[in-house]
Amino acid sequence: MSGQYRDYPKHLIRKLPRYYRYLNEQKQLGREYISSNELALLMGISPSQVRQDFNRFLYNGYHGVGYNVSAILEQITELLDLKTKKNTIIIGAGNLGQSLSNYDELKNCGFEIKAFFDINPKLTGAVINGIKVFDMDKIGEYIEAENIVAAILALPTEGTSEIARKISEYGVTMFLNFNPVFFEFERDVFIENVHIDDNLMMLSYKGAGERNDEK
Numbered sequence: 133m134s135g136q137y138r139d140y141p142k143h144l145i146r147k148l149p150r151y152y153r154y155l156n157e158q159k160q161l162g163r164e165y166i167s168s169n170e171l172a173l174l175m176g177i178s179p180s181q182v183r184q185d186f187n188r189f190l191y192n193g194y195h196g197v198g199y200n201v202s203a204i205l206e207q208i209t210e211l212l213d214l215k216t217k218k219n220t221i222i223i224g225a226g227n228l229g230q231s232l233s234n235y236d237e238l239k240n241c242g243f244e245i246k247a248f249f250d251i252n253p254k255l256t257g258a259v260i261n262g263i264k265v266f267d268m269d270k271i272g273e274y275i276e277a278e279n280i281v282a283a284i285l286a287l288p289t290e291g292t293s294e295i296a297r298k299i300s301e302y303g304v305t306m307f308l309n310f311n312p313v314f315f316e317f318e319r320d321v322f323i324e325n326v327h328i329d330d331n332l333m334m335l336s337y338k339g340a341g342e343r344n345d346e347k
């Protein structure tokens with residue numbers, strides 16, 4: 133990522149994946165241009181907020197017909213560094229790890245799954261979805277040899293933070309963590325936590341409101 137993008141406000145960066153998703157859907161539908169009003173409706177924000185995001189930070193090319201969908205997508209792709217290939221491993225070759233290895237969006241975001249690592253000796257040597265499972269003993273060596281920069285943590289809570297710390301010392305700087313454990317690094321290591329449980333709880337809460345309204 134070039135230096136200028138580091139200065140982009142965090143609240144805007146957080147919005148970019150959603151902008152990307154909605155604009156990509158529009159592109160697939162054959163749309164070339166989109167107005168700030170339509171985009172605002174999809175995003176659930178005001179048209180003036182969309183205009184502010186775009187005019188100040190993103191593609192500044194509103195010409196009567198709307199914003200050029202492909203041009204904005206290209207800019208977001210560059211901003212989020214999606215085209216750079218990021219060699220990635222999955223730690224934990226169980227249900228979650230295996231499903232993730234099949235998820236196309238990883239590749240679309242530049243995360244190329246190179247290997248699984250697991251402590252279960254029955255899985256060592258197996259090939260799942262075309263990806264080999266290695267024993268945890270080999271992890272440091274593998275990271276260095278294959279220039280691994282990202283890891284997906286799909287293993288039970290126990291030991292996760294120690295494993296993350298250990299592999300960060302071999303050069304992994306990006307973690308997608310599916311575990312409820314919280315850990316931080318002093319160095320330049322980046323973590324995105326995924327908690328489906330949070331979404332389920334919010335869904336349950338929203339559903340309860342709806343049901344209470346019916347009473």
Ligand SMILES: NC(=O)c1ccc[n+]([C@@H]2O[C@H](COP(=O)([O-])OP(=O)(O)OC[C@H]3O[C@@H](n4cnc5c(N)ncnc54)[C@H](O)[C@@H]3O)[C@@H](O)[C@H]2O)c1
Pocket residue numbers: 223224225226227228229249250251252268286287288289290291309310311312326327328329
């Ligand atoms: N955050 C989320 O949204 C979310 C969603 C689903 C699952 N999870 C969590 O992800 C984890 C994995 O779920 P699952 O359904 O795939 O479980 P699973 O039991 O099917 O798979 C876990 C795998 O991790 C391996 N493992 C255990 N300890 C290890 C270690 N120290 N090093 C390397 N590998 C190790 C096991 O051998 C197993 O193959 C669970 O902790 C679960 O709670 C989180």
